[in-house]
Amino acid sequence: MTSGTMIGIVTFIYLGAFSCLLVGRLLDKKRLANAAFLGAVGGFALLTAGLVLRWRESYAMGIGHVPLSNFYESLVFFSWATTLITFAGIRGETRNRVLTFIMPAAALMLGYASFSPGIDSSIQPLIPALKSNWLAIHVITCFLGYASFIVASVFGIFMLRNGHTLSGRHPWGEMFYRCVMIGFVFFTVGILTGSVWAHVAWGRYWGWDPKETWALITWLLYAAVLHERVRSGRVTGRVIMLSFAGLLSVLFTYIGVNYLPGLHSYL
Template sequence: MIQYNWPFENLLINCSFIFLFIAMICYWIYLASFFKNIFLKFGQFSNIFANFSIFASLILRWINSGHFPLSNLYESLIFLSWGLSLIHIILENTTQNYFVGALLSPTTLFINSFALFNLPVDMQKISPLIPALQSNWLMMHVSVMLLSYATLFSGALLSISFLIVVWIETLMAPGTLKIILQNLDSSSSETGFSLSSKEKKENFFKFDYLNNLDNLSYRLIGIGFSFLTIGILSGAVWANEAWGSYWSWDPKETWALITWITFAIYLHTRLVKGWQGQKPALVASIGFLILWICYLGVNLLGKGLHSYGWFL
């Protein structure tokens, strides 16, 4: 039997959309106005309020439904937007890189608004778990997979932004950026560059900014890949309990494997080949597209063993 959501839950979700929208605008104004701190602070507070609103709505939904709120596409999108918002908060507090706010806040807003305004109303209502999902593995497997998606999305977005900045800066000052990127691609360590002190001083912003983007993307993808590996393994154990087979080449499983291989290639190029800069960023950009197919594309088709609770 379908249950209607608590009014307070709907209020919290709607508030999260408003807070995320305000955060996105503030971060964009902050960058466009050359780092005016008032907009940065307001954007940070808005993102924190949005994260709290989403988290509280998930807790209320859990209490109201009696099961962990990850049983359909709507709930997974809300959880994913919470994960991205949380990563945004952690990154800003640990790296002091405020560009991530301008990058992640619109992504979080897009996912949140897609869940609120594009999914059928019936999917947004609470419904009982089908037998296949009545397992303790629901919390373990699905939450870890969504955390891996959130982390990999963040890392891949930073790689894409790295390529965009490289493209823009190359058009503006090709000679300067060429020196920086040659060092980024050829250095065997993350900070081993051969620019002279004068060149470093003149190009400090470009040099430091690109290097930080590259390294931060690498770290996020490394964490996300670990989550993805754990999620796939836990899913295989759950599949064996539910369907009697660890692997069935279900579309969702197949694309999860393709995603895993893509990001494994990225990490191989970084750890074994010593690549940095544009080449691994291109691999991560491809992984970004594959990740969307794995998460959303396969689900929208509504085919396979993982199709419960999705579009048909």
């Protein structure tokens, strides 16, 4: 089996897990939801294997490199990272609740990567600009940051829907803050490593390229989230709305900037 097939299959495992989680929630069947969780874990394991296999396939082709070099590979890794953050950070009942939101998002990324006719899933050699040890650490940290921001938004939705922003004492507020904080750390490292790489490759660590500018916009919005929270002393509705703006900015940083002229056209 090729890595592409494996990754494509995970799309359906994630969709199945999402359906079971949804039904389990609506009919209040805890066992179904727990089974869905196990399915999601299995899908995640298969996705991990798919990524490793793709890595090995590239070496077998004689052009070995980490599978983080084009839009297809970044979508797959984004999906992997989002699931990883959910599994690693959340336990118990809350985890299934969050997974109900994360599974369709992760499946959408995989499905778009695997089945969209506009996306080239073939393994290509690295162009000279990408041949750097900074590639892996820069891409991994950026996407772990994006993934944490997505999970933070799920907690933001929970809080808004349940009116918990008024009390601010709910553990969801704490989870929201932690996810933003972890995302902020990862994304900061992503920007810093990107700057070092840009300094080595292009001779300037900051050049207001659209991808760089939008990464800064995202970083600033989440900095605003953290400061607004300190100012209010808790996670208010305004803090959550700012984080939603941050998530829109994440999406634009990832995909939108490709419609603006710049150096990061390979995503």
